Amino acid sequence: MTDATPLAPGSTIGILGGGQLGRMLSVAAARLGFKTCIFEPSGDCPASHVANFHLQAGYDDTAALERFARSCDVLTFEFENIPTTALDTLQAIRPIHPGRMALATAQDRLAEKTFLQGLGLTTAPFADVTDAGTLDAAIATIGTPAILKTRRMGYDGKGQIRITDPAQAAAAWDAMAGQPAILEGFVDFTHEVSVIAARGLDGAVACFDPGQNVHRDGILHTTTVPATLTPTQRTDAILIAARILNALDYVGVLGVELFVTPNALIVNEIAPRVHNSGHWTQAGCAIDQFEQHIRAIAGWPLGDGSRHSNVTMENLIGADMDRVPQIAATNASLHLYGKPEARPGRKTGHVNRVTGPAA
Amino acid sequence: MTDATPLAPGSTIGILGGGQLGRMLSVAAARLGFKTCIFEPSGDCPASHVANFHLQAGYDDTAALERFARSCDVLTFEFENIPTTALDTLQAIRPIHPGRMALATAQDRLAEKTFLQGLGLTTAPFADVTDAGTLDAAIATIGTPAILKTRRMGYDGKGQIRITDPAQAAAAWDAMAGQPAILEGFVDFTHEVSVIAARGLDGAVACFDPGQNVHRDGILHTTTVPATLTPTQRTDAILIAARILNALDYVGVLGVELFVTPNALIVNEIAPRVHNSGHWTQAGCAIDQFEQHIRAIAGWPLGDGSRHSNVTMENLIGADMDRVPQIAATNASLHLYGKPEARPGRKTGHVNRVTGPAA
Known part of the structure; x- marks a missing residue:
């Protein structure tokens, strides 16, 4: 357990990675009155458009990493593949959440599956x-x-x-x-759901309702809440996520993908960060996954995860950008990431559609 | 009518004024994939925290205004008191919305009331x-x-x-x-409502449901939707707003404050910009007033103004900042503006609370 004094508004949150997840984390941090600093090797990255500072340097630039850490009050990341040496440099200077154990586990499929089985959970x-x-x-x-x-x-x-x-x-x-x-x-599953789960500095856990995922060409296409789950499956999904969070002494938001079979929920993989399958929370919850993550790492109280509306989230990938004019005419909540070009397979935005009040 | 070709994502929107309204406009613009440039004399202003560029200069600095206009594709503002000379400089270079007629009318209480009476509307x-x-x-x-x-x-x-x-x-x-x-x-009114109305480059009009305002010490304290209005009053309120928009050949979001009396809706004042009494739309609508304004000035289709949830918005003013820890523990949607100090009477944030699905 770490010191849980809430970070004061006006403090600076450092985010490693300048993609769309960093962008939406940065907006959420600003909404709580925080300043943000993005560490990202690429120029004109999506997160830098909505951040106070962008430190453009490589993950092997120790001096830049040190400068970054010193200019921030707490550090986090939008992707799990941070080199261990960079992590060493950063955590010597400022707290970084989620921590080393979560990263080490999620960076390596073998370590991750071994960890999950060690918790008594089912994997492929x-x-x-x-x-x-x-x-x-x-x-x-x-x-x-x-x-x-x-x-x-x-x-x-x-x-x-x-x-x-x-x-x-x-x-x-x-x-x-x-x-x-x-x-x-291979697992013979009927569908995939994911739980976006959060754990605070004080150990409190809050989960959003599971969303049901549909993939296309190996990339998430849509997430819909509520997911098709029995009440027992729904409870089990949330308990699985909570068990993982606690075992990792986790701080922040974690995405847990689960395969649903008639007899079991099978953990597909975990992501130690905000997750594409949690974008629906922007339209369905008072406090979305991005703000939830910022709250967790800042030692603030978590949102309770409750949902006021049902939502379907659709990813915009590659040529889907051509559909933006039509989508813009449908009263849907559009999120574009400010990427300079729409390459095939590249996520360039998403759309949230409220489908009704939460049941 | 102006050329209504939609502005492409990646274009830059220039915003005059770097306060909280500019900040929330900037986030909305980013959400649609636009870049933003803030023109604001003060350093470290709230809008600059979430914008691509901040041009720090005075409204009498013609060279800076010209540089600002040239670096942007379309211009707008978060406050109506832009000096006429600055407006002259800017509109010679790039389109600025809302336009001169709206600004000239709303900058001057005498011109505004004369205009409103000329439309056959009732004022004090x-x-x-x-x-x-x-x-x-x-x-x-x-x-x-x-x-x-x-x-x-x-x-x-x-x-x-x-x-x-x-x-x-x-x-x-x-x-x-x-x-x-x-x-x-003085008008003997029972309560005040406001209509947040928008008109697109193509002349399309969309209004959000009227919100009911409560003031404290002359400053807006809360806005609640739905407002207490008969169906006829509600329709009349929206028709009044639409009449004003059309008469001004308006492009963007306009706030219209109305006093409700048993016999009439009396126009208190109009604000040619996004308005504090429209902050509830962030929690109640798929497309909020900030995005609606950006859509209008960018020539995009407007959101339809429909509401999925009922909301109460509460302003945080001065010492209300001391209540942030308690509010943060209530699952409410908190918006802090990143202002360096909380002076008496200064708006430093607001809270949106979803109170249920829209009736």
């Missing part, structure tokens, strides 16, 4: 893959279809290869280019 | 006051109690003197220090 079957031989052994145990994933740095389906036949093993391992990997078995 | 009785003699004559016509107001530059009750007895006239006129003024008669 998995095996450590370090070379062609361990991949063959993993396929023999897990069977096909299965999916070979790099242990680190994967997101939106990147760094993943589907194996439908054991004969594909050698080519799949070659494609990993020597990176440590895990093989995951 | 008023008379032009240019010296002690015209004040005596005005009191003889209008009676007491009455209120002497400077024609220009008044807000939040500043520049106003109440006259309860004709014997107070001389002292009241002295206090005006020679500024042109008007005398307004």
